[in-house]
Amino acid sequence: MKRTTLSLIAGTAALAAVTGFATLSTPDAAGTDTAKAAAELPVERTSLMCPAPSISDLAETSYTSFTPVTKGTGGEGKAELRPATEQSAEGGGGDSGAKGKKKTEKPVLTPKEPGTPVTGDASGGDTPALLGTAEGKFAPGWALQETTEVAAGTGRGLQGVNCTAPDTEFWFPGASTAADRTDYVHLTNPDDSAAVVDIELYGQDGAIDSSVGEGITVQPHSSEPVLLSTLTDEKQENLTVHVNVRSGRVGAAVQALDDRLGGDWLAASTDPAPSLVLPGVPKDATAVRLVAFTPGDSDADLKVRLASPSGAITPAGNETLHVKAGMTTAVDLGDLTRGEAGSLILTPTDQSVPVVAALRVVRGKGADQETAFIPATAPVGTRATVADNSAKGTTLSLVAPTRAAKVKVTASAGSDGGTAVSKTFTIKAGTTENVDAPVPSGLKGTYALTVEPLSGGPVYAARTLAATEDGVSGFTIQTLPDDRGTVAVPEADQDLEVLQK
Helix, strand or coil, X not given: CCCXXXXXXXXXXXXXXXXXXXXXXXXXXXXXXXXXXXCEEECCEEEEEECCCCCCCCEEEEEEEECCCCCCCCCCEEEEEEECCCCCCCCCCCCCCCCCCXXXXXXXXXXXXXXXXXEEEEECCCCCCEEEEEEECCCCCCEEEEEEEECCCCCCEEEEEECECCECEEEEEEECCCCCEEEEEEEEECCCCCEEEEEEEEECCEECCCCCCCCEEECCCEEXXXXXXXXXXXXXXXXXXXXXXXXXXXXXXXXXXXCCCEEEEECCCCCCECCEEEEEECCCEEEEEEEEEECCXXXXXXXXXXXXCCEEECCCCCCEEEECECCCEEEEEECCCCCCCEEEEEEECCCCCCEEEEEEEEECCXXXXXXXXXXXXXXXXXXXXXXXXXXXXXXXXXXXCCCCEEEEEEECCCCCEEECEEEEEEECCCEEEEECXXXXXXXXXXXXXXXXXXXXXXXXXXXXXEEEECCEEEEEEEECCCCCCEEECCCCCCECHHHCC
16 A cells, blocks of 8 residues: 555545454544544444354353443444354355345344343354354454363363454464364354465474365355365374465464363464463463464574563473474473463564464363463453453463553453452563452352553463363363454544555
8 A cells, every 4th residue: 555645534444444344433523633532442343253163962152242341432332143154134145045135043142231241052063153243332342252161072171262353364373183183274254255265284394285275265154164184184293274365354263172182272373473472371281382383484593481470480491492484393391380370471582583372281180181272462452351251260360571560350240140340460570470350249140351451561361261061171261462442543634654564
């Protein structure tokens, strides 16, 4: 895009095009201060995608929706979560229904007011992917959690994923085509036109030749689960999956199912960067594996540190990590945390080379082992929210990798009753704390946790959710990046360099 000077109204339209469904409208105001007052506005429309939860007939899935109360929103709005195969009113492909018609099945859930979670559920192995849209007061900071309990079989245990916004590129270090793994890439298209996607695989020796992953078509308002083992005959213990969208947009997540170690969702790593933070390693982790990849032409040399409650620790024998260009590198860190809360911090030892990374975390021993994944994540930023918390099974980890930070944590009202409560915490520089997160007074049902940094350096966060069902213990971990609930709008006649890409 050429360097162009735009008015406030044109700038708003351009921002809407860049952010996709995250859009806003120009406020009704007058006078010379209008442009300055409109510098930061809540988004007015958001789209999130929840992948098909499980192929197991024993699966029990819950969905939880939550929107934090946001200043500057109006009194109107709506949100709902529906099967991905339903058509839009304007028509467009899909797997069922006639073009131009809209199915009228009851939504899986429909939020009523910001500040209070709403839940829905499904069971069995035929639950489809879901598309969610939120408008008006429900859009800023909207969070959707999909949580599945599988009592037995491959992938048994607790699987959880934050439903994701559509994008055009995703990196998943930590996938596998090993004999005991069954990994799927779930691609969900929210739009009225087909999306075309390439899936690239990178193993320990570099790119894996495969034409099967090229030009995958995802029909409008539909989802495609792609089994990784159908893309290559190679059995690779550690893979990096690159999802690149040629046209359109998709939501993407990897479902990693293990015959022995249970399973969970592997969310996308944050964009490639020289330094990465992987927060919230459980203090009772019995095995931790780091998987890293650099997409550039230069090797990356990284310093590996564990941010513990007492400060930064260098893991013995794993002080540094060398990542060859275009090759997936994995290292087993053992029981890294040794009974204390921890977060892994990767920084360049010399030359800055962008990398992506994720952790595979195992808890338990023998037949009681279970697995979860922690991708490198972006900082909390202004605000971040995670839904579907329980009074006894929730652990919130906060890490301040560079400078001390003051953080406000708010527990929302419960889905079936309860009053919101807030607490403030100070996290020392270079440390991780499993904080005593607040619980709504008079809690009934589930609740959401919202994290808001108040001062100091950047904060990273993760939530561990643990549950036991029919004697089977399980856990899942979700990171808390910024919720992108607001959009910065340039002042009138301001040079929009932010849009030049």
